[in-house]
Amino acid sequence: MPGEMLFARAHARTSAAALEQNLSLLARRAEVPLLLPVKANAYGHGLEAISRVAARHPDVWGLAVATPQEAGAVAALELGKPVVLLTPPRPAELEELADLGVRLPVASLEEAEALPAHARAHLKVDTGMNRLGARPEDAVRVGQRLHERGVLEGAYTHFATADEPDLSFAHEQFRRFQGVLQELPPLLAHASNGGGILSLGALPGMRLARPGLASYGFAPPHLRGVLPLTPVMTLEAEVTYVHTVRAGESVSYGGLWHAPQDTVLATVGLGYADGYPRNATGKAFVTVAGERRPMVGRICMDQCLVDVSGLNVQVGDVVRFWGPQDITVSDVAAWADTIEYEVLTGLGTRIERQTDR
Ligand SMILES: *Cc1c(COP(=O)(O)O)cnc(C)c1O
Numbered sequence: 001m002p003g004e005m006l007f008a009r010a011h012a013r014t015s016a017a018a019l020e021q022n023l024s025l026l027a028r029r030a031e032v033p034l035l036l037p038v039k040a041n042a043y044g045h046g047l048e049a050i051s052r053v054a055a056r057h058p059d060v061w062g063l064a065v066a067t068p069q070e071a072g073a074v075a076a077l078e079l080g081k082p083v084v085l086l087t088p089p090r091p092a093e094l095e096e097l098a099d100l101g102v103r104l105p106v107a108s109l110e111e112a113e114a115l116p117a118h119a120r121a122h123l124k125v126d127t128g129m130n131r132l133g134a135r136p137e138d139a140v141r142v143g144q145r146l147h148e149r150g151v152l153e154g155a156y157t158h159f160a161t162a163d164e165p166d167l168s169f170a171h172e173q174f175r176r177f178q179g180v181l182q183e184l185p186p187l188l189a190h191a192s193n194g195g196g197i198l199s200l201g202a203l204p205g206m207r208l209a210r211p212g213l214a215s216y217g218f219a220p221p222h223l224r225g226v227l228p229l230t231p232v233m234t235l236e237a238e239v240t241y242v243h244t245v246r247a248g249e250s251v252s253y254g255g256l257w258h259a260p261q262d263t264v265l266a267t268v269g270l271g272y273a274d275g276y277p278r279n280a281t282g283k284a285f286v287t288v289a290g291e292r293r294p295m296v297g298r299i300c301m302d303q304c305l306v307d308v309s310g311l312n313v314q315v316g317d318v319v320r321f322w323g324p325q326d327i328t329v330s331d332v333a334a335w336a337d338t339i340e341y342e343v344l345t346g347l348g349t350r351i352e353r354q355t356d357r
Helices: 016-030 039-043 047-055 068-076 091-099 109-114 136-148 168-181 194-200 329-335 340-345
Strands: 010-015 034-037 060-065 083-085 103-106 120-124 152-156 188-193 208-210 233-245 263-268 285-288 291-296 304-307 318-322 352-356
Touching: 010 016, 016 034, 016 047, 016 194, 016 208, 016 352, 039 047, 039 340, 047 060, 047 068, 047 352, 060 068, 060 208, 068 083, 068 091, 091 103, 103 152, 109 136, 120 136, 136 152, 136 168, 152 168, 168 188, 168 194, 188 194, 194 208, 291 304, 318 329, 329 340
Parallel strands: 010 352, 034 060, 034 208, 060 083, 083 103, 103 120, 120 152, 152 188, 188 208
Antiparallel strands: 010 233, 233 263, 233 318, 263 304, 285 291, 285 318
């Protein structure tokens, strides 16, 4: 078969054990089972592998996705766990999603009426994020209508500031959500994202929680001491070329970097098309042969360059861009002036996802 001997240059290895431990820690702190967000290819980790590991975990109630296509992809795995869609589907998609058993968000009376009779709904309440959902004063009527139609399973809201040091607005949002729930029959209520679990802990009346980034091992700086979370992914790529540049020569696009002395460079098969941020140029480090070494010159589309002077590095050796120790996604995000979410979800399709225990 053509391609049989052609292998990926870059690998994202995910640790099932790290994910499982993070999920246990988060569920224990939230005191409820988890609705694990696996949107955006499971935050770049690989939708199928992460969904399979999560579905076997006793603390995972279900899997949450952002798009109807993601919902279809998870439903097709037939994992026996509920799939919850977090953004509004098109009217034409309702029937198929309901047939697949996907739980649907509902935020208006119109949507409540349009739902197929065999659908299951999660009432979306906008308590201050102002992105999606029914305002609290309208949400009760929508929930009551869903209940009359026999399709109401859950209700949820989303915090805008639960990962920030000042929690006053998160508390206000929760108070508004509780006001809505008081007027409805008991249902599967959920509010906290990862930041909410870490900062607020268990919330009264909640039946589920939705930690995304925290499940994959990351917390905002001021909440890092709350739980011993472990980064789930290790990103590696192979050295494709090793050569020496002479003192004073420039390297890569724009000739930004000049070798201060004769320097041995490793060219590595990972670039910004794979999601490694070009903005980290001039700041980034990697781990190679067990040592922390700087990337030099502009990060390219498919490649980058590392100063490996004094190390025994050969073509085919593995360079680690991030992992649970040493250099983490948080470091890379800081170098690139962005957040872990954007770095992880930006990982490209050329990177082969693998799962370790
Ligand atoms: C993405 C998302 C989450 C997860 O957020 P984290 O900050 O990654 O924990 C939870 N709820 C909703 C509605 C989301 O869109």
